[in-house]
Amino acid sequence: MKLHIVIVEQDETRAKLVIDSLHPLGHQVTVIGEAAGLARRVRGIAPDIVLIDMANPSRDTLEEMALASGPLDRPVAFFVDRTDRDLTQQAIEAGVSAYVVDGLQPDRVATVMDAAIARFQMFRRMRTELETTRRALEERKLIDRAKGILMKARGISEEDAYALLRKTAMDQGRKVAEVASALVTAAGLLS
Numbered sequence: 001m002k003l004h005i006v007i008v009e010q011d012e013t014r015a016k017l018v019i020d021s022l023h024p025l026g027h028q029v030t031v032i033g034e035a036a037g038l039a040r041r042v043r044g045i046a047p048d049i050v051l052i053d054m055a056n057p058s059r060d061t062l063e064e065m066a067l068a069s070g071p072l073d074r075p076v077a078f079f080v081d082r083t084d085r086d087l088t089q090q091a092i093e094a095g096v097s098a099y100v101v102d103g104l105q106p107d108r109v110a111t112v113m114d115a116a117i118a119r120f121q122m123f124r125r126m127r128t129e130l131e132t133t134r135r136a137l138e139e140r141k142l143i144d145r146a147k148g149i150l151m152k153a154r155g156i157s158e159e160d161a162y163a164l165l166r167k168t169a170m171d172q173g174r175k176v177a178e179v180a181s182a183l184v185t186a187a188g189l190l191s
Helices: 012-025 038-045 059-068 085-093 106-154 158-172 176-190
Strands: 004-008 028-032 049-054 076-080 098-101
Touching: 004 012, 004 038, 012 028, 012 049, 012 106, 028 038, 049 106, 076 106, 085 098, 098 106, 106 158, 106 176, 158 176
Parallel strands: 004 028, 004 049, 049 076, 076 098
Antiparallel strands: none
């Protein structure tokens, strides 16, 4: 698969080495030479992955670079010459897909890129599953509240309350959670 890659590298010679290492793979490469306006430029380019090379990142610079390059939108691989435990932890917490100490070495770029993409996709799936689970739990709570309202108002069992919610949803061509939400909202207005 051919990718559009953004390389954030101030040193033109190092950037050229990376471009040359990626050239045989047929990827499209864009180099950004300075961090100023990085977020806007990365959004405008909309690459598949961002590779950032920094010799000695500070905590603030690391976080700014990671967030500017959109680690929740695309894989980001950071290459640093030196680090410490706190910087590594901060990079991971910022959502960086790969954090490589010992600098950007052209012969390792493709392998690191593949690992960063795989890790990013795994975390994206996990975020999606977590959001789906949260939404289902919220819907479940809403449905339970609506059943409670119906049970109290009509003096019916929990099974009958759910059946009534379900029938109403089917009759209106809506989801059970939507009907439950409307009922909870209406009950809140009436009390």
